[in-house]
Amino acid sequence: MDELIKAIDEITSEEITKLVVSNKKNKEIEYNKINAILKENSKNQYYQIEKYTDKQVFHENIDVDMLKKKITEYMEDDYKQLSAWSDKTTFDLKISKKGKVFLGKKRSDNSKIANKNHNKEKNYILKEGTIIQPLIDLGVFTKEGKVVNSKYDKYKQINRFIEMIDDEIKKNDQKDLTILDFGCGKSYLTFVLYYYFVEIKKINVKMIGLDLKPDVIKKCNEIAKRYNYENLRFELGDINGYKYTDNVDMVITLHACDTATDYALYNAVKWNTKMIFSVPCCQHEFNSQMKSDELSLFTKYGIVKERVSALMTDAVRANLLESLGYKTQLLEFIDIAHSPKNILIRASKSNISKDKKENALKEVDNIVKEFNIKSTLLKLLKDDNLI
Structure with missing residues (x-):
């Protein structure tokens, strides 16, 4: 030694x-x-x-x-x-x-x-020294396009999210994209994404942000007009029951609380969306239901139950998307030291084998039976005969 x-x-x-x-x-x-x-x-x-x-x-x-x-x-x-x-x-x-x-x-x-x-x-997609107005207004960049020292972690996080989208975008020669952003909130990331698609990737984008707060929608539309983001608009609406009749290429949902994420994923599947990017938040649904005789160790301690149920929620969501023909990944995009809400569900429509689809659904059935839980997304898909 x-x-x-x-x-x-x-x-x-x-x-x-x-x-x-x-x-x-x-x-x-x-x-x-x-x-x-x-x-x-x-x-x-x-x-x-x-x-x-x-x-x-x-x-x-x-x-x-x-x-x-x-x-x-x-x-x-x-x-x-x-x-x-x-x-x-x-x-x-x-x-x-x-x-x-x-x-x-x-x-x-x-x-x-x-x-x-x-x-x-340092080789970021959103390069320091570039004038990106949403990052300036967010306080990440100075007016000269330099990263504010205290915002360097935020700068890295935003770039990491953009990189995860870029990984999918560069697989195909995208010319046009219709994108729906559910629960957009104050929307600075939505504005950054629009900048990325239009200014960096040179893609013809039609982008819609959706939120429940009228004042937020009004402000975001005013900002989009000030930025001259002509094909970005914001609408008042609920993720549950939102209607859209045109083709949708991408659905984004960031920190949609609890089962709001399930409704966003359900809508994305119904529209046969090509790409889905979802960062779930506040996964309470399984935590309140979890019971198991054989695996009671996972439900015995409150903190363990909370974390296991959150991970289980996203694993079930990922498997359900896989059972519907999406190549699905669960990725960490923020260091857990900065935020526990650090998992991204990335899914893209792909040629998934029948056996793999069936096995993905079987794994979901096994877990919901073992822990006596009901999944909102599973129910929505079954009620609509999608699985």
Whole structure:
């Protein structure tokens, strides 16, 4: 163990720009490999940790001075190999089956790795230095288009949301889009999205924001007029029962409370919407119903029940969309330290096999039976003979 600590001390004595932990000691270890990449923003430097399973990658950010502690934990218990790069040195750490530690190092110019990692964080779709009026009015940008230091996290969050939409948009050569934004609220993100579609992607967009508050709708229409956003309008209406007769290409719903998200998803499915982006909020429905004899541990403690029920709600929603032919993902787009409402449901119409659709629906049936719960979205779809 002393040899390992000494080797890690030697590695971290230099500024590591990238690090890869691999070769897990047994099959039970969850992550196949773990990366640590040095990042920087306007305030400080930090490491972004990327943990890879067979199907997913999980992220967390740590302070620079936490790197030694983290990699010591990884190498002591779970992994046998570590590769690391500083500007001038490449390190290769290996642990034999008998626990012997071997540290190799060689001098090499790795400055390009450092520059690549640092710049990656800054390569945002909504670029600093650009005059984007909604971001100025939101207080994220100064009048000169610079990021306000205290709003850097908000700037990253908005870009992250735009990136998740951009991932779908760039799969097809979109020329025209009709977009409905349910529960748009004060709508600054709606305005930012309109800017992204029209000014950056050069797409002919027709965009409608929907909300229940007349004063909000009036103000948003005034702002759209002031921005000269000609094809963006706001209407007064309820997600439940909203009627729209034309084709809808995309439905967006951000923080629609509790079952309002279900009504938004239901409408999106009825319209045969191509793309759905939903950030749920206040998932109370399952929490008030959950009961289980076999899995009572999940309902025994209030805080556990609350979190499990929220995750279960979104998992059921994702599976129901999959059963209807949507390729569906649940993605984290805000660090949970900033907001617990950090899951995005991203769904796109796709060629889903019959077996996969049936299995998705079966998984929903199993969970609602086990926990004696009723899903609003499931009921809406069944009542309308959509499933």
